[in-house]
Amino acid sequence: MPELVTPTETLHASWLAALAEWPAGAHQDGGGLRLAPGGDLADPAVFAEWVDTLRRQADTSVAVGEGRVHATHWWIVEGDDYVGAIDLRHYLNDVLLDLGGHIGYSVRPSFRRRGVATWALGAVLPEARALGLERVLVTCDDGNTASARTVERNGGVLEDVRSTPAGVKRRYWIAL
Numbered sequence: 684m685p686e687l688v689t690p691t692e693t694l695h696a697s698w699l700a701a702l703a704e705w706p707a708g709a710h711q712d713g714g715g716l717r718l719a720p721g722g723d724l725a726d727p728a729v730f731a732e733w734v735d736t737l738r739r740q741a742d743t744s745v746a747v748g749e750g751r752v753h754a755t756h757w758w759i760v761e762g763d764d765y766v767g768a769i770d771l772r773h774y775l776n777d778v779l780l781d782l783g784g785h786i787g788y789s790v791r792p793s794f795r796r797r798g799v800a801t802w803a804l805g806a807v808l809p810e811a812r813a814l815g816l817e818r819v820l821v822t823c824d825d826g827n828t829a830s831a832r833t834v835e836r837n838g839g840v841l842e843d844v845r846s847t848p849a850g851v852k853r854r855y856w857i858a859l
């Protein structure tokens with residue numbers, strides 16, 4: 684049974700094992716890798732700094748970087764295994780409204796097609812409601828069938844399929 688946990692240094696070894704399953708340089712949606720400091724995430728000190736940065740993104744008393752919004756990051760875990768990541772952006776800026784949406788997620792390759800993403804998105808929706816949101820925007824690449832099904836399984840209603848600077852996106856709203 685998966686659960687959502689706040690990013691933690693204790694999952695370092697499992698996180699590295701998951702990273703090794705991805706193609707080099709792959710973007711892990713919802714994983715927050717863009718927030719990683721320079722340096723090797725295999726180094727416990729670098730990893731700990733990044734994990735701390737992820738946790739601080741949810742702190743609305745602290746300003747976030749230019750172009751970013753406050754966001755809560757969770758890791759999806761099963762027992763001692765890091766399985767994936769999901770994040771909830773607390774509000775939308777112009778870019779998120781156009782193409783990024785409120786929620787991003789990814790599941791490590793060896794744990795896919797077992798309902799993990801569908802479960803995780805469903806688990807984050809009450810968190811979004813608790814923030815005061817009445818609906819959330821979730822987007823995916825037009826050809827990403829797995830992500831589109833994940834959103835549709837959670838009640839996503841397609842608003843449009845649009846060309847954006849990041850490619851053609853399917854944009855869904857989920858009422859909370």
Ligand SMILES: CC(C)(COP(=O)(O)OP(=O)(O)OC[C@H]1O[C@@H](n2cnc3c(N)ncnc32)[C@H](O)[C@@H]1OP(=O)(O)O)[C@@H](O)C(=O)NCCC(=O)NCCS
Binds near residue numbers: 795797800823828
């Ligand atoms: C998209 C992703 C998160 C799905 O994770 P997952 O845990 O495998 O998803 P689930 O097992 O919950 O499956 C969700 C649905 O997609 C379908 N699906 C999963 N993988 C699929 C694939 N490769 N091709 C077609 N359908 C697929 C499942 O059958 C299920 O549909 P159903 O409920 O109608 O049977 C995962 O493939 C991933 O991390 N991809 C890379 C990152 C990414 O694209 N993130 C989303 C960005 S918007």
